[in-house]
Amino acid sequence: MSDIVKGIIGGGWPLLIGWILPAALNVLVFVLVVLPGAGLAGGRGISQDGLLVGLAAVVVGLLLAAVQTPLYRLLEGYVGWRPQTGEPRGWRPGAVLERWRRRQIERRQVLLGRVDLVELTQLDGAGRLADGDERERLAEVRADPRLAPYRADLARSAAQLGLLRERLGRYPVDEQQVVPTRLGNAIRRLEEYGYDRFRLDSQRMWYELSVAAPERAAKQVDQARTTVDMVVAMLYGNLLLAAATLGCTLVAAPGAWPLYLVAAAALVLTRGWYQLAVLATDDWAAAVRSLVNLGRQPLAESMGLRLPDTIAAERDMWSKVASTVARPYHPRRAALDRYRAARPDQAAAEAGADPPPGPS
Known part of the structure; x- marks a missing residue:
């Protein structure tokens, strides 16, 4: 039973720290500062307020985690960006x-x-x-x-x-x-590392690489990614907090002008969170570098391939692997056969030894 509980906690740790905790902090500020300041706090007790904060934090954190890919893409500058050949004009x-x-x-x-x-x-x-x-x-x-x-x-x-x-x-x-953005470039450098050095398309083969690499290396990537997730969640949480605070000012009692200060502070903090997210990618990039460096050989072995002796040959091998994974099968994919590892009986025959005994 204890192993099951540990597995659940371990698997949900990135979600808890990366998304639910930042949501809880922003919800806490909204419930304890914004609502009373707007004169909208009810007659609930402490236990009811705690339950409200907990439920709202879980809901908001799960929603942010569910849409994290478009949230990241927005900060990275991919949403709406279309590379253009000519001089861009207008405000599109x-x-x-x-x-x-x-x-x-x-x-x-x-x-x-x-x-x-x-x-x-x-x-x-x-x-x-x-x-x-x-x-x-x-x-x-x-x-x-x-x-x-x-x-x-x-x-x-x-x-x-x-x-x-x-x-x-x-x-x-x-x-x-x-x-187009600093955060996008900071993340893009770790995405291109494997391809630039070894022609290993780590993005396309991320799941295979994560499974084959040493467990500690994969865990380091998850931990480093969780830190960036937490900062990004704080950024979006502050934006939601500012929007909700400004919404409360529309129905607030007279004299609720401090709410504008809360909204302004939340908006100012988003810039700081963005800068912190850029800096936090350093550990993420180092973890991915370690994953690629230490996971290449296990990945090749798990795919039935033999890692070549030279970097040039290895780059050629991973290029062929990427082509095989990305495109439908074609007879020219057979060029990958030169890197396939020999079966134990073949290796023994080549070495002049007796093949290993088969099942009795």
């Missing part, structure tokens, strides 16, 4: 988000230029700058007018440069993967 959502994407690309290029300027200048000063691409890149960043205000970076300490690299690290490696 797609055009606005495309401008935001171009601005994010510009910020990434500036951050990359600042990091390259410092690192290549240090190599040049130490006499270890290689001829060719490195010297061309150094000349390029020195001549870039966008980097003129950041010449002070050359005097930054190692810790300050580390923070600069962290900001750059919250963007995808591939500029084509950049999306």
Whole structure:
């Protein structure tokens, strides 16, 4: 019985901490601050108020968790965004988000230029700058007018440069993967990690990878994701709190002007929650990196494949696996056969040993 209870609590922990707890905090503020301030509090007792807060928190938390995918997509800048080839015009959502994407690309290029300027200048000063691409890149960043205000970076300490690299690290490696918002890029970098390094499409094969990877690595991903969920839930909870508070002002008793302060504070906090969500993705990205690095070999073995000896061959293998998973079968998918692991009897025959005994 205790094992069953532990399983239920363990499975529901991300839901409880990530969505229900933030909902409970916002509901608590609404019941204990907004309703009395609007003169709408009834004659309920403490036990009734506690039951109301608990039920409302569970309902709101479950609703937010049920629609978490569109909620995330809205913050990531995917909702309404349509990449355009020409110069976007007007105030259509797609055009606005495309401008935001171009601005994010510009910020990434500036951050990359600042990091390259410092690192290549240090190599040049130490006499270890290689001829060719490195010297061309150094000349390029020195001549870039966008980097003129950041010449002070050359005097930054190692810790300050580390923070600069962290900001750059919250963007995808591939500029084509950049999306319109900071949170979207911070999440996109962990989504592209497996594909960029090994051509392992971790998004398409997420469930297979999670099952095959070491249990601790998969648990770390869930824990890191729960932290981001909690911050996102607080953000949307504050938005709902502000909307509900403004709604209460329409029917509030005279002198309820402090409710406007509550609504304003909730709206201001949403910006802080957004920034915190961006920072919280660092642990999430590190956990996904660990999952990919440690789960590649178990995943290959569980799919009956043999992990190649070279990175180039491994990238070719995972590319073929992704093609097999994403597209209907075609005879050219048989190219994956070269990476299939030999059966025990075949391996024994190749090694010149007797095959393992069969079932008696």
